[in-house]
Amino acid sequence: MVSFDITGKVALITGGASGLGYKYALELLRKGAKGVTLADVNAEVGQKAIEEIESEFGKGKAVFVVTDVTSSEQFEEAFKQTVANFQNVDILVNNAGILNDGIWQKEVDINVNGVINGILLGLENYIPKHKSGDEGVILNISSIAGIVPFACLPVYTGTKFAVHGMTLAWGLPAHYERTKVRVIAVGPGVTQTPLITDMKNKNLSSEYEKIREVEVSQAVPQTTDQIAPHVMRIIEKAPPGTLWIVEGGEKPYQYVMPDRHMLENKIYLD
Template sequence: MDVGGKIALVTGAASGIGFAYATELLRNGAKHVAILDLASSNGEESAKKLNAEFGNGKAIFIVCDVTKAQELEAAFAKTVKEFGSLDIVINNAGIMDDARWELEIGINFTAVVRGTMLGFQYMGKDKGHKGGVIVNISSVAGLVTGPSFPVYIATKHAVIGLTRSFGLPYHFEKTGVRVISMCPSFTNTQLITECVGRTLDSVEQDHIDKVLSSVPAQTPESVAEGVLHIIRVGENGSIWVVENGEPAYEVQLADQPVKKVSA
């Protein structure tokens, strides 16, 4: 898909990687972008910044708590009402906070499920629309295991499972909507810089510090460039990684479990 002339909705987009996605979309010719975030965010200022750079009316800010079903659906409806249609959905909102694991699951997974289904509703050919693309933001943590943030890691594994399952031909043949996932490695955002005190009580801070110091952080702009690439070329159901500021690459995951052979 060429993003030129397309209309996009991005959750968690007032700052960080989400704002980088919105910026990169408009820089590459997207017609309009709706940025969704909490009322307490700097969303109004972010929309003004985008409109100043790319043209008045290019971006709108919609107050939305993605854990509230009515607010998320209202945000999709408002985007279509304001801009006439919808072509791209990026389910980006997320937190890394195992100390509040129920909220973490609600934001990182339940809201992604709902955002995906709303993407089908507002873009699906079976609903009278023209199709589109949904990008579900996971993490490299969704491809591995680790002791530091086990609930966070589980939510990101779940996003990959959701994407691969909704990305099967059965759904695409009905909807004309591709579902793909991006898995960024450590990125210089508040998700990483403000994770102190957000672990389970059983995880020591020294362990977290060691993990964070062992991996270099990339910029949000590098991740945004990767997302634009996979919107253009990513196959339905595909999973991509962007790390160390390098170009995004697709990863291959097993479709079936492999029986363990004892030594």
């Protein structure tokens, strides 16, 4: 395991104005981060988040930048403002995401293209150039839906599998060795945020809605306060290209994809 000190580091968090992203921002500051940028489409909630951060940590620790992650230009502006405000950028948390298969093109655009925008800007440009220490981190937020398919949400499931696939590819030594940026992912289990409290009618059709009622009803959500400290440990310790699941408020476990050459019981088609 690696050892990365969050103290003095600068983080850019997409979707950081509320929900899980906001909790990651608070936890980073509690661990001594120099500053955080909340990059989010929701300016009203973003400004409120900044006021709350200032009342807990004082002025100058957080900035809000109106950012739609689907726009590479807006995403780049968030990086530029981070460097202008805090001189560095060490950590990108690709957290912005929506759950709504009813508007699946937008869902794919945010959950997949938004993550790609962040990785291209963060890995290929801003973090290697502006990190304050030996290495930087890109933490992609996937989901338990990135390892377990949900019949009611096939597109959302696909977007989170995509986040895992990109983390595995960009986490390979070929990229870490040239950039010194650890690309890692965490897949939260069901967590109490607006994303899941309002899941009704966010499916492809009423048939999918019926499936959702059966499929999702048993889940007991963890709280955002439970998961955020675990996510800090993942930022500190996870090797590049590793995938971590945090569910039920329990400590993170690594999800390892099977190596096809090691499969003992291959199932052949007759």
